[in-house]
Amino acid sequence: MILMKAKAIIPVLLMMLFCTGCWSSREINTLAITICLGIDKTDEGYLITKQVLNPTALAMQKGSDEDPVVLFVQKGENLFSALRKIATESPRKMYNSHVRVVVLGENLVREGIKGILDFFMREHEFRTDFYYVIAKNTTANEVLRIFTPLESVPGVKLYLSLENSERYWGITSAINSIDLVQSILADGINPVLPGIEIISKAGYSEMENSNDEKRLQYTGMGVFQEDKLIGWLSEDEAKGYHYIIGDVGNYVEQVYYNERDQITFEVRNSQSKMIASCKDDKPSVYVEIETSLNIVAVEGVLDITKQENRKVLKELLEKRIKLFCEKAQKKAQQELRSDIFGFGEVIHRKYPKLWKKLKESWDTEYVKLPVHYNITVEIKQAGQISKPLFMKEKK
Amino acid sequence: MGILGRVFRRKSKKQIPQSDTHLYRDLLTNITRVKNDFGQSDDLTVNSFKWNDSSPSICASLYIKSLVNTETINSLSEEISNLKIKDNKSRQALPFDVLRAHFSGVRTLKEGDKYIDLYADLLSGNTVFLLHGSRQYLSIPTESTEGRSVEEPSSQTVIRGPKEGFTENINQNILLVRKRIKSNTLRLENLSVGNLTRTAVGLMYIKNIAKDSIVREIRDRIKKIETDSILEGAYIEEWIKDDRYSVFPTFLSSEKPDSVASALLEGKVAIFTDGTPYVLTAPALMVEFLHSSEDYYHHYIIATMMRFLRFIAFFLTLLVPSFYIAIATFHQEILPTPLLVSIAAQREGVPFPTFLEALIMENTFEILREAGIRMPRAIGPAISIVGALVLGQAAVEAGIISAVIVIIVSITAISSFAIPNYEMANAIRATRFAFMILAGVIGIYGIFIGIIVLTLHLCKLKSIGVPYLTPIAPWIKDGNTDTFFRFPFWVMKNRPFGLHGDDKRRIGGEYTVRKNKKGNQEFR
Numbered sequence: 001m002i003l004m005k006a007k008a009i010i011p012v013l014l015m016m017l018f019c020t021g022c023w024s025s026r027e028i029n030t031l032a033i034t035i036c037l038g039i040d041k042t043d044e045g046y047l048i049t050k051q052v053l054n055p056t057a058l059a060m061q062k063g064s065d066e067d068p069v070v071l072f073v074q075k076g077e078n079l080f081s082a083l084r085k086i087a088t089e090s091p092r093k094m095y096n097s098h099v100r101v102v103v104l105g106e107n108l109v110r111e112g113i114k115g116i117l118d119f120f121m122r123e124h125e126f127r128t129d130f131y132y133v134i135a136k137n138t139t140a141n142e143v144l145r146i147f148t149p150l151e152s153v154p155g156v157k158l159y160l161s162l163e164n165s166e167r168y169w170g171i172t173s174a175i176n177s178i179d180l181v182q183s184i185l186a187d188g189i190n191p192v193l194p195g196i197e198i199i200s201k202a203g204y205s206e207m208e209n210s211n212d213e214k215r216l217q218y219t220g221m222g223v224f225q226e227d228k229l230i231g232w233l234s235e236d237e238a239k240g241y242h243y244i245i246g247d248v249g250n251y252v253e254q255v256y257y258n259e260r261d262q263i264t265f266e267v268r269n270s271q272s273k274m275i276a277s278c279k280d281d282k283p284s285v286y287v288e289i290e291t292s293l294n295i296v297a298v299e300g301v302l303d304i305t306k307q308e309n310r311k312v313l314k315e316l317l318e319k320r321i322k323l324f325c326e327k328a329q330k331k332a333q334q335e336l337r338s339d340i341f342g343f344g345e346v347i348h349r350k351y352p353k354l355w356k357k358l359k360e361s362w363d364t365e366y367v368k369l370p371v372h373y374n375i376t377v378e379i380k381q382a383g384q385i386s387k388p389l390f391m392k393e394k395k
Numbered sequence: 396m397g398i399l400g401r402v403f404r405r406k407s408k409k410q411i412p413q414s415d416t417h418l419y420r421d422l423l424t425n426i427t428r429v430k431n432d433f434g435q436s437d438d439l440t441v442n443s444f445k446w447n448d449s450s451p452s453i454c455a456s457l458y459i460k461s462l463v464n465t466e467t468i469n470s471l472s473e474e475i476s477n478l479k480i481k482d483n484k485s486r487q488a489l490p491f492d493v494l495r496a497h498f499s500g501v502r503t504l505k506e507g508d509k510y511i512d513l514y515a516d517l518l519s520g521n522t523v524f525l526l527h528g529s530r531q532y533l534s535i536p537t538e539s540t541e542g543r544s545v546e547e548p549s550s551q552t553v554i555r556g557p558k559e560g561f562t563e564n565i566n567q568n569i570l571l572v573r574k575r576i577k578s579n580t581l582r583l584e585n586l587s588v589g590n591l592t593r594t595a596v597g598l599m600y601i602k603n604i605a606k607d608s609i610v611r612e613i614r615d616r617i618k619k620i621e622t623d624s625i626l627e628g629a630y631i632e633e634w635i636k637d638d639r640y641s642v643f644p645t646f647l648s649s650e651k652p653d654s655v656a657s658a659l660l661e662g663k664v665a666i667f668t669d670g671t672p673y674v675l676t677a678p679a680l681m682v683e684f685l686h687s688s689e690d691y692y693h694h695y696i697i698a699t700m701m702r703f704l705r706f707i708a709f710f711l712t713l714l715v716p717s718f719y720i721a722i723a724t725f726h727q728e729i730l731p732t733p734l735l736v737s738i739a740a741q742r743e744g745v746p747f748p749t750f751l752e753a754l755i756m757e758n759t760f761e762i763l764r765e766a767g768i769r770m771p772r773a774i775g776p777a778i779s780i781v782g783a784l785v786l787g788q789a790a791v792e793a794g795i796i797s798a799v800i801v802i803i804v805s806i807t808a809i810s811s812f813a814i815p816n817y818e819m820a821n822a823i824r825a826t827r828f829a830f831m832i833l834a835g836v837i838g839i840y841g842i843f844i845g846i847i848v849l850t851l852h853l854c855k856l857k858s859i860g861v862p863y864l865t866p867i868a869p870w871i872k873d874g875n876t877d878t879f880f881r882f883p884f885w886v887m888k889n890r891p892f893g894l895h896g897d898d899k900r901r902i903g904g905e906y907t908v909r910k911n912k913k914g915n916q917e918f919r
Contacts, residue, residue: 013844025724025838027749028742033727033735058740097728098735127728156732 029055032092035069036155038140039116040105045077049103049141050086050094051155058152068152071144079119096125100159102132103140103196109222109229117181117227128177131162134222134229136195143196146214158216162194165218170251170267171238172218184227188344188355188362192221192241195232223336231336233328240328243321244287244341246272253293255316261300263313265293268380274343276350283354284370285343289321292378298388305386310379317377329371339366418508422527426455432514439517444475453527454494462520464539471522471537474498491529498535505534518593540564545571548650548672550817556692560650565595565669571652572599572674576659580604586617594625597667603898604662604890612859613664613677628668628675637857642825644818645858647679654688662895664859678861678894681853682878684819685709690881698881706879708813711806712823716753717834717842719803723749725838741797750835752796756804757831759786761824764808861894 038049050072057066072090076082086094102120104113120126135143147154165172172194183191197219221233221241233241242248248270256262270291277284295304303309332340344362348355358365419425426441433439438460443452456475458468478497498504505521507513508531516523520538545567548560561568569583584598596617600610616635625631632646633639649655650672655665658676666675685705690698723742727735745752763782770778791798807827814820826849833841856863866874873889876882889899 025835026727028723028727028735028739029745031727031739033739035732053736053739055736055739055743058736095727098732100732125728153736156736159732 026093026095030092031095032070032090033095034099035153036101036103036144036158037096037099038103038105038135038144039079039108040139040141041108041111042075045075046079046082046108047105047139047141048072048074048076048079048082048086049144050074050083051144051153052090052094053153067147069147069154073141079116080123096123097127099126099130100155101162102130103135103143103158104132104193105135105139105141106137106229107139109134109193112227114184114227117177117184120177121181126177131159131174131176132180132193133158133162133218134193134195136197136219136222136232138198142198143216146198146216158196161216162218167249169218170249171235171242172221173242173247183342184224186342186345187359188339188346188348189342190226190338190340191224192233192340193224193229194218195220195222223332223338223340225336225338230338231331233331236324237328237331240324240326241332241340243270243289243291243325244272244274244328246270246289248291252296253317253320255313255320257300257302257312257316261298261302263295263299263302263304264297265317265379266296268292268294274341274346276343276347278347278351278354281354281357283347283351283358283365284372285346286372286374287325289325289373289375290378291317291321291375292380293317294380295382301388301390303387304382314377314379317379318375321375321377322373325373325375333367333369337363337367343369343371416509416511418510418513418525418530418532420528420530422452422455422525425525426457428510429457429513429517432510451527455525456522457517457525458522458537459517459520462518462539463522463537464520464541467537468522471502471535474501491526491531491533494524494526494533498533502535505536506531507534508532515593519595540566542567551650551654551688551815553651553687553689553692556689557651557653559652561652561672561674563670563672565597565667568652568667568672568674569597569599572655572659572665575652575656576601581659584614586614588617588620588622588631589625590621590623592624592626595669596625596631597665599659599665599667600663601659603896604660605664606662606894606896609662609678609859609861609894610664613666616859617666625668627671628666628673631666631668632675637859638855641852641856642822643681643853643856643863644684644816644822645679645856645863646675646677647683647816648673648675648818650674651688657688657691661890678858680858680861680865681856681863682867684816685814686877687815695881695883699879702879702881705813705815708810709823711810712814712820713827714830714842715807715810716757716803716827717830717845718839719799720750720753720831721834721838721842724835738799741799744794745797746795749800750831752800753803753831754828754835756786756796756800757807757828760804760808865894866891 033053033055034050035053036051038051040047040049051069052072054066054068054070057068072086074082074085074089076085083094083096104116108116121128144154162172162174166174173192175191175193180191180193183189195218197217198214199217200214220235221238222229223231223233239248239251242251248267251267251270253265253267254262255265270289272290273288275286275288277286298304304313329341332338339362344355344358344366347358419428430439430441436459440458440460442456444454444456445452456471474497478494495504495506505516507516513523513532513534516534520536521534522537524533524535526532542564543562545559545562547558551560559571561571573581578601580602582600582602586596586598587593588596598610598614598617613635617631620631620634622630622634628646628648632644632648636645638645646666647658649658655674655676659665663676663678666677668675686702687705690702693701722730723738730738742749747755763778763786767775767778787801790796791801811820811824814823830842830845833845835841837844853864854862854868862869865871866878871891874891876887877891885902888902889895890901
């Protein structure tokens with residue numbers, strides 16, 4: 001009886017064995033773990049730059065002569081052939097599941113990235129949680145050749161500082177494969193991608209003869225029309241963009257009061273709501289922004305404990321935020337003519353019938369779309385002290 | 396030995412003539428027969444009893460010197476000489492009734508007329524009186540109770556709670572439990588198992604709390620055991636186990652009388668075996684192997700926390716090495732990147748594949764553990780030095796194995812020691828190797844196949860007809876006040892696990908301290 005049961009189970013188990021996808025054993029020390037991938041456009045196809053971990057260098061705790069990463073550069077007619085061609089120069093199997101950041105050269109992005117995205121979504125080894133950044137005014141190859149401080153692996157640096165700046169500098173967004181593809185596919189919204197720039201400043205290096213004066217910095221956002229890069233938002237415009245879509249992290253904001261008192265705020269939370277409205281088939285969008293801030297520093301003698309002063313500060317902040325929003329709107333609407341805010345989508349959701357008519361001519365309609373702002377600001381906390389430190393009490 | 400063997404064979408089909416099995420009337424014939432049957436063994440002592448030096452022997456006392464208590468024998472001799480003074484009539488023979496009357500009410504008496512019973516009595520340490528002219532014998536228990544005194548158990552230590560442990564003496568062990576349950580419903584049945592060893596086996600249960608069917612089943616199974624020797628409770632366990640191929644223990648062995656008492660109160664049956672300090676309780680459930688008697692001596696929140704730790708340790712022991720193998724050789728993508736980077740850095744230069752590395756280190760640990768138990772106590776510290784330094788530090792520094800695997804093995808090892816029952820810990824450690832092989836061949840997929848098979852196996856197991864995973868599968872509501880959680884005593888109203896007989900309730904009447912604070916007096 002038991003034997004019969006066992007016999008019945010064995011084929012079931014065996015069938016299960018063959019029902020899985022691909023699996024194969026590979027030891028960690030036979031893998032070349034790719035952390036960062038750079039793609040540039042060349043005349044005959046793509047130029048791939050791969051940053052691969054060098055575990056030997058990482059294993060030695062301090063003072064290693066070897067570099068923490070190894071670069072592999074290869075050309076190919078398409079991405080896959082270029083990636084595979086690296087096998088001819090690498091003793092280890094390329095392992096792509098841990099790619100954190102994909103850097104796209106600016107000239108490539110201007111020509112369109114649809115083909116690349118299809119590859120990344122289709123290929124099983126790539127996950128969808130890595131971030132895309134654009135090498136602004138340079139090539140991906142150049143960006144990946146810069147070694148970075150603090151984080152020994154440059155790819156990890158790119159990844160962490162992107163997340164960090166999204167959280168504490170509020171105006172760069174980290175965008176992964178799924179976000180990017182979704183905003184390309186959706187009607188009435190166009191994607192943006194953060195840009196990365198090579199900067200060189202004197203005074204970075206402590207040593208005289210050191211030549212790592214070049215650093216990488218995230219600057220601005222690249223604006224897309226469909227899958228092609230068409231222009232850049234400046235820092236102020238990027239700020240406005242984030243206020244409108246309600247995705248500002250812990251950003252810094254400051255206002256001047258009476259030309260001499262500078263008050264610095266930290267944005268705690270900023271949310272926005274886009275509401276479409278329609279009058280005589282003429283759509284318009286209301287953007288409601290709710291921002292709460294904390295006071296971080298008061299330079300001057302303004303008594304921020306007084307309600308009337310706070311009211312003035314609020315008004316100043318509201319004006320300032322509105323200014324940023326309008327700047328961003330103007331740039332996107334008039335200059336670049338790309339609906340990065342997703343206004344079209346908002347109208348689509350509320351007035352599906354109207355959208356059918358607008359859909360074909362949205363690119364021209366969008367430029368004329370009136371946008372109204374309603375900004376409410378709340379000052380929450382004043383930090384550990386209340387009145388400005390050096391304010392003299394009136395006697 | 397020929398006759399002995401024949402006499403002790405239980406299901407002997409040969410009909411032995413009555414004259415051969417029963418005592419003779421003649422005293423000397425009887426004595427010679429006994430002496431011959433014991434092969435003139437030197438410790439068989441025969442004292443003949445005469446009225447005076449010239450008269451013939453009318454009575455003889457027989458005992459095996461090594462088995463009896465000398466003091467008891469001495470006092471018995473005094474009593475016999477009292478009889479001599481009292482009954483000084485110089486008779487030819489001492490009537491059986493007189494002797495019996497002399498002792499009755501003072502000593503526990505047993506009489507019989509067969510050699511087979513006589514030998515059994517002699518061998519259990521009784522003194523046997525043979526009378527001239529009588530075909531009966533009288534036996535008086537005089538066995539020696541010497542042995543280890545009650546000590547702290549060596550394998551089940553507790554911080555709080557009774558520190559008495561069982562000894563090798565079955566009567567002592569029964570006493571230790573009886574002391575804890577002073578109820579006339581506590582029942583004890585004596586059985587003897589093993590054709591040669593004639594080991595005393597005690598079956599203890601509480602009437603009405605234990606299910607009759609379970610008691611009957613255990614009794615029947617023990618009676619069916621046909622073997623020449625029972626030297627430890629494990630013999631019984633192996634003979635009467637439900638699934639004899641399973642590595643998982645289905646009898647809970649305990650060294651602590653309080654654990655046995657609490658098991659009895661839950662409706663279990665305790666099996667005492669003479670000669671071992673381990674008492675078996677059955678039916679035993681999977682979850683109970685992860686319970687400790689200390690769970691009930693601490694606050695219920697603390698006890699629940701400790702229980703959770705043990706459940707976590709259980710899974711760590713079982714799965715940590717296999718998950719490491721699977722992730723390091725198949726599923727590198729599920730690690731966070733920084734962790735992968737540090738593992739990759741550690742693995743650099745290690746000559747073995749991860750699976751082999753894990754297998755080597757796990758085996759090394761098993762050898763260390765085994766050596767730690769077997770070797771003389773005095774060289775105990777040596778093994779820890781060798782183990783910690785040579786195998787841990789030196790091997791990592793030499794680059795033969797990675798530091799990660801040392802951490803993995805240590806976690807496994809320490810977790811396995813957190814499982815309170817040693818047999819269960821062994822079973823898990825053995826299963827772990829199967830999981831490691833599965834992980835080494837097909838990765839996490841293999842581990843999950845293993846988990847499915849293991850779960851099916853555990854569901855199939857039974858302990859004396861009770862499903863092993865009770866009260867989880869089948870789900871029993873009352874049992875779950877005491878499986879993963881240890882509920883407060885006032886919540887555990889019914890006996891757990893659904894194993895109990897008619898007496899289901901544990902508590903009755905009012906609680907001493909009520910929830911309603913008004914009812915309680917406040918003193919200031």
